[in-house]
Amino acid sequence: EAQVTQNPRYLITVTGKKLTVTCSQNMNHEYMSWYRQDPGLGLRQIYYSMNVEVTDKGDVPEGYKVSRKEKRNFPLILESPSPNQTSLYFCASRIKQGTYEQYFGPGTRLTVT
Amino acid sequence: AQSVTQLGSHVSVSEGALVLLRCNYSSSVPPYLFWYVQYPNQGLQLLLKYTTGATLVKGINGFEAEFKKSETSFHLTKPSAHMSDAAEYFCAVSDVDSNYQLIWGAGTKLIIKP
Numbered sequence: 001e002a003q004v005t006q007n008p009r010y011l012i013t014v015t016g017k018k019l020t021v022t023c024s025q026n027m028n029h030e031y032m033s034w035y036r037q038d039p040g041l042g043l044r045q046i047y048y049s050m051n052v053e054v055t056d057k058g059d060v061p062e063g064y065k066v067s068r069k070e071k072r073n074f075p076l077i078l079e080s081p082s083p084n085q086t087s088l089y090f091c092a093s094r095i096k097q098g099t100y101e102q103y104f105g106p107g108t109r110l111t112v113t
Numbered sequence: 114a115q116s117v118t119q120l121g122s123h124v125s126v127s128e129g130a131l132v133l134l135r136c137n138y139s140s141s142v143p144p145y146l147f148w149y150v151q152y153p154n155q156g157l158q159l160l161l162k163y164t165t166g167a168t169l170v171k172g173i174n175g176f177e178a179e180f181k182k183s184e185t186s187f188h189l190t191k192p193s194a195h196m197s198d199a200a201e202y203f204c205a206v207s208d209v210d211s212n213y214q215l216i217w218g219a220g221t222k223l224i225i226k227p
Contacts, residue, residue: 033214040122040219041219042203042217042218042219042220043157043203043215043217044217045214045215048214058214090156090157092157099145099162099164100145100207100213100215101147101159101162102215103159104149104156104157104158105156106155106156107155107156
């Protein structure tokens with residue numbers, strides 16, 4: 001089944017404790033992206049990647065890191081999480097060119113205390 | 114810069130009534146337009162999309178949307194609401210100026226009254 005998977009689905013952590021949220025897709029998509037969703041603000045893009053070893057900042061990159069060492073994986077790293085990073089996070093992927101629709105993972109709900 | 118405006122953060126309709134969720138966008142070049150749906154505690158699922166061609170687009174679950182260039186709108190409709198349609202709906206636009214990144218509206222939560 002074609003899908004985007006994220007782990008963990010739920011995470012509660014404390015301020016300053018490094019964490020990684022994994023994202024993997026099995027559709028051979030070149031493009032992958034991370035979003036955060038907050039009430040009333042819709043989805044805001046954190047980082048995206050057009051291909052392996054190519055990453056770019058989105059609208060809200062501060063406090064986050066990403067890497068793209070393999071085509072299928074695009075982990076999101078919070079080196080020193082803070083309470084304002086409490087949010088619902090989505091990973092998405094799409095083909096590089098075409099109709100540009102994105103396929104989303106199930107989301108990761110992160111709480112930083 | 115591109116932007117997407119969804120009128121109404123919450124829309125309430127009775128079961129069986131017409132659903133109309135409004136989306137207006139700004140884009141100076143031909144856009145690709147999308148509606149996504151997010152059911153409670155789930156990820157986002159593509160409902161329908163406009164790329165080129167026919168301006169009336171049909172999607173899943175009986176939804177459709179019409180691209181109106183003159184009005185820069187892409188409103189989502191469904192003739193008869195069902196309880197299972199209760200969800201949050203997001204409109205998004207992408208075009209060459211945004212390097213085909215999706216620009217999102219803030220979302221509209223659809224509430225269905227029995």
